[in-house]
Amino acid sequence: MSDTQVVGAAPAVSEYETKRAEGGPFGIKGLAWAIFEGARNPYYNLIVIYIFAPYFANVMVGGGEMGLTISGLTITIAGFATALTAPFLGAIADQAGNRKRAIAVFVYTIVLCSVALWWSRPEGPVNVWMTMAILTVAYCCYGYSEVLHNAMLPAAGRPSALPYISGLGLTMGNLLSVGILLFFLLGLMLPGSGLPLVPAEPLIPLDQSQQEPQRFAGPFVAIWMAVLMIPFFLFMPEGLSKGVTWRFALSNLFLGAPSADGKRQGFNARVRVFVGYLKGLFKEHPQTMRFLIARTIYADAMSALLTLGAVFAGTFFGWSEIEIVIFGISGVLFGAIGGFVGGALDRWLGPKLALVWELSVLTIVLLLQLSITPDSLFFGTIENREIWNSPFFHTLSDVVYFAFIVPVAISVVAIITSSRYMLVHIAPSNRIGEFFGLYAIAGTVTVWMGPGVVSLLTWITGNQRIGMGGIGIMFLIGLMILWKVHAPKRGFDD
Numbered sequence: 001m002s003d004t005q006v007v008g009a010a011p012a013v014s015e016y017e018t019k020r021a022e023g024g025p026f027g028i029k030g031l032a033w034a035i036f037e038g039a040r041n042p043y044y045n046l047i048v049i050y051i052f053a054p055y056f057a058n059v060m061v062g063g064g065e066m067g068l069t070i071s072g073l074t075i076t077i078a079g080f081a082t083a084l085t086a087p088f089l090g091a092i093a094d095q096a097g098n099r100k101r102a103i104a105v106f107v108y109t110i111v112l113c114s115v116a117l118w119w120s121r122p123e124g125p126v127n128v129w130m131t132m133a134i135l136t137v138a139y140c141c142y143g144y145s146e147v148l149h150n151a152m153l154p155a156a157g158r159p160s161a162l163p164y165i166s167g168l169g170l171t172m173g174n175l176l177s178v179g180i181l182l183f184f185l186l187g188l189m190l191p192g193s194g195l196p197l198v199p200a201e202p203l204i205p206l207d208q209s210q211q212e213p214q215r216f217a218g219p220f221v222a223i224w225m226a227v228l229m230i231p232f233f234l235f236m237p238e239g240l241s242k243g244v245t246w247r248f249a250l251s252n253l254f255l256g257a258p259s260a261d262g263k264r265q266g267f268n269a270r271v272r273v274f275v276g277y278l279k280g281l282f283k284e285h286p287q288t289m290r291f292l293i294a295r296t297i298y299a300d301a302m303s304a305l306l307t308l309g310a311v312f313a314g315t316f317f318g319w320s321e322i323e324i325v326i327f328g329i330s331g332v333l334f335g336a337i338g339g340f341v342g343g344a345l346d347r348w349l350g351p352k353l354a355l356v357w358e359l360s361v362l363t364i365v366l367l368l369q370l371s372i373t374p375d376s377l378f379f380g381t382i383e384n385r386e387i388w389n390s391p392f393f394h395t396l397s398d399v400v401y402f403a404f405i406v407p408v409a410i411s412v413v414a415i416i417t418s419s420r421y422m423l424v425h426i427a428p429s430n431r432i433g434e435f436f437g438l439y440a441i442a443g444t445v446t447v448w449m450g451p452g453v454v455s456l457l458t459w460i461t462g463n464q465r466i467g468m469g470g471i472g473i474m475f476l477i478g479l480m481i482l483w484k485v486h487a488p489k490r491g492f493d494d
Contacts, residue, residue: 026168032236033156034169036149039228041173042180043110043142046217047135048075048307050328051184052117054314054321055214056135060120060128067315068308068464072455074132075307078139079451089144099148100233106141106148111226113138117218121210150420150439155237159424164343166420170413171339174332180224181329188213189322193391214321281438288427291485292438295419298359298478301471302412304450305366308468309408316464317374317401323392327402331409338413343421345414351422352487356479358418362411363475365404370465370472372401426487450474 046052057067089102113134119126126134156165187203206212282289310328313319319327345354371379377397384397393399420439427435450471458467 027157028235029155029237030157030161030165030168032232032234033149033153033165034172035228036232036236037169037173038176039225039232040107040110040142040145041170042177042224043114043138043221044306045177045328045332046180046184046221047114047117048139048142049310050181050325050331051214051217051321052120053307054310054324055211056120056128056131057311058314058321059211059214060122060131063315065315065458065462065464068311068467069455069459070128070132071311072304072308072451072458072467074135075139075304075451076455077132078136079143079303079449081136082140082143085140085144089147099152099238100236103145103148104229104233106145107225107229109141110138110145111222113141114218114222114225118215120215120218152236152238153420162421162424167339167343167417170416171336174336174339174413177332178329178336180220181325181332184213184217184220185322185325185329188216189325211321285428285435287486288423288435290481291422291426291487292435294478294481294485295422295439296478297474297481298415299419300450301474301478302362302415302450304454304474305408305468305471306412307451308454312464312468313401317398319398320392323398326392327405330402331405334406334409335413338410339417341410342414342417346418346421350487351418351425352482352485354418355415355422355482358411358415359475359479359482361407362415363472363479365407365411366468366472366475369401369404369408370469372397373465422487426485 053071057063057071061067061070116126116134117131120131120134122128153162153166156162183203186198188206189208190198191202192198192200202208202213204216206216310324313327314321314324342354342358345357348354349357368378371377373384374395374397375384376382377384377400382396384395386394387396387399388394393402423435423439453470453474454467456467457470458464461467
């Protein structure tokens with residue numbers, strides 16, 4: 001193992017051959033990379049956010065503060081487990097090179113876990129604690145697959161096309177999620193309601209009294225992922241022309257690479273090398289490392305907002321499963337626009353100023369959302385009232401809170417797009433693959449922090465709004481660090 005090939009660090013370019021990628025966002029490689037998100041993102045939207053998660057918090061846990069606390073605790077445990085293991089995975093994968101094989105293992109583990117959610121009911125056979133375990137395993141595998149998939153972005157197209165490929169992946173994932181959520185809403189949850197465009201009978205005979213449509217989300221996304229992942233595995237190149245076996249890489253990581261005399265470097269020695277490697281990065285590329293720190297903080301906050309926002313709407317406002325799905329469809333739909341908004345702002349303002357504006361809007365909107373309660377709006381300045389006789393969103397608080405999903409969704413996806421391009425813009429071009437590895441790992445090792453803050457503050461105060469307010473503090477901290485980043489006024493040539 002060389003001085004640069006250590007736990008959590010991407011190897012130097014000289015350790016393996018990196019192929020310079022060609023092609024644009026609609027080339028076969030760009031499409032193959034993007035369709036991965038189209039295959040995987042519906043799991044996040046259906047299971048982690050909009051359909052199964054509210055069912056888990058409200059029906060299985062019992063709703064209220066405990067529902068938000070247990071939901072946040074589940075994500076915190078999964079995120080912490082991912083944080084402890086993802087850096088080792090990244091280091092092994094960088095040596096072994098064959099990332100697609102590992103991605104397949106993680107993806108199809110998610111498939112098996114999703115199928116098991118069909119049996120998640122308060123009375124069993126899969127109870128609350130077993131469901132937490134299943135969701136934790138699937139969430140870890142989701143994070144692992146994300147680390148490896150993001151690290152493959154440089155191989156998906158020419159450098160100037162990477163922000164568009166990144167945005168295309170997010171847009172594809174959101175648009176496909178919209179279609180699936182509409183299928184669940186109109187075809188499984190609303191039939192028999194007498195509303196326009198809604199069939200009299202569900203398209204699949206599921207018992208709504210047993211929450212079968214919500215539990216069916218698991219098997220549905222399992223089939224979706226298993227099938228739609230195939231193009232990625234067929235057409236996306238590894239981007240590396242050589243590497244060792246995973247077994248050999250694992251041995252090198254924990255036992256040390258053998259030297260000429262057959263001895264292996266001790267683990268403590270390699271940790272010291274790793275610390276030296278990080279110090280070198282901060283010394284040689286302080287602006288890039290400062291950006292990675294800022295991105296880690298605001299990405300954790302954003303993850304908490306996404307994963308717990310729908311649960312909060314259900315436990316705090318008492319929204320029904322149907323209202324949450326409608327809320328989710330709107331969010332995912334406008335999120336698809338965010339991919340293009342982020343790309344346009346990157347070209348117009350540059351990625352740093354684009355991120356500053358996007359994060360500022362998201363922070364302000366979150367504050368406005370938390371000013372709304374079932375009794376009043378904007379910290380008590382306007383009294384809540386019923387505004388129409390409707391089965392959904394019939395109060396002023398409901399409607400205003402719902403309307404804020406538009407700027408939230410656009411900002412979130414725009415931030416993801418701009419963050420990826422910011423790294424392309426600020427990292428040294430001859431080490432871009434290495435820094436994308438660090439970027440992916442930095443977004444994973446602390447993913448537990450945001451949900452943990454929400455869960456802890458909610459549990460301590462018994463107030464869900466204070467718990468969600470912790471997200472806003474994290475946004476401000478990330479924004480302040482980002483403001484100190486000096487981004488060069490340059491881009492990458494084709």
